[in-house]
Amino acid sequence: MKAQQISFRHQLLAICFLFAGFSAANAQMTDDGARFGLKLGINGTNLYDDANAEDRDGRIGLTGGVFAKVPLGKSHFSLRPELLLATKGANYTLDSFTSSLKFAYLELPLSLEYNLSILNIHLGLNASYLANSKGEFKDEQGNPVSFDKDELEKLDFGWHAGAGIDLGNIGIHARISRGLKSIGEKQTVSDYVGSLKNAAWAITLSYGF
Numbered sequence: 001m002k003a004q005q006i007s008f009r010h011q012l013l014a015i016c017f018l019f020a021g022f023s024a025a026n027a028q029m030t031d032d033g034a035r036f037g038l039k040l041g042i043n044g045t046n047l048y049d050d051a052n053a054e055d056r057d058g059r060i061g062l063t064g065g066v067f068a069k070v071p072l073g074k075s076h077f078s079l080r081p082e083l084l085l086a087t088k089g090a091n092y093t094l095d096s097f098t099s100s101l102k103f104a105y106l107e108l109p110l111s112l113e114y115n116l117s118i119l120n121i122h123l124g125l126n127a128s129y130l131a132n133s134k135g136e137f138k139d140e141q142g143n144p145v146s147f148d149k150d151e152l153e154k155l156d157f158g159w160h161a162g163a164g165i166d167l168g169n170i171g172i173h174a175r176i177s178r179g180l181k182s183i184g185e186k187q188t189v190s191d192y193v194g195s196l197k198n199a200a201w202a203i204t205l206s207y208g209f
Helices: 008-025 187-193
Strands: 035-048 053-071 077-094 097-116 119-138 155-167 170-179 197-208
Touching (some): 053 097, 077 187, 155 197
Antiparallel strands (some): 035 053, 077 097, 170 197
């Protein structure tokens, strides 16, 4: 198996620094209420939607990146596009094959948010790109089976929903998300991943400029 050497922490820091500068440069865009910000938190991930998978054990990881909040006129609604980096994966057994997988995805969620005083509720769609992967498959005898990131599905899409509290510039949000596409792309890994799809929850702390 080829283990990618890209560090999740380095990617996250690069994105945060890049968009912190961008947000600071655009901090004057407040006449119409549009705001930018950073968010960081933890997520719990697993794989779902395959009745043959057993002993599924999820992972706790990190998620973080940048967001914008654009009010829709004078209503309580706003659009919330985000650019995030999130770790995902799980351990599981499928047809006597054991697997331990770790992923890093670049995610583009777009939410419709309803704001009522300090409370908000949001739901939307998201697209993801597989930036990094590592882990291992093992056959019935416990022998490792090599695979390449190119054998996994690079693109994912799905839905998410959540709620949170915003106190001034500070926000605390909880969200669940579900991918709608199998993580396996090529026939060579289909025996090991079946029709498994990504599932996650996240709790994040945000700061708006």
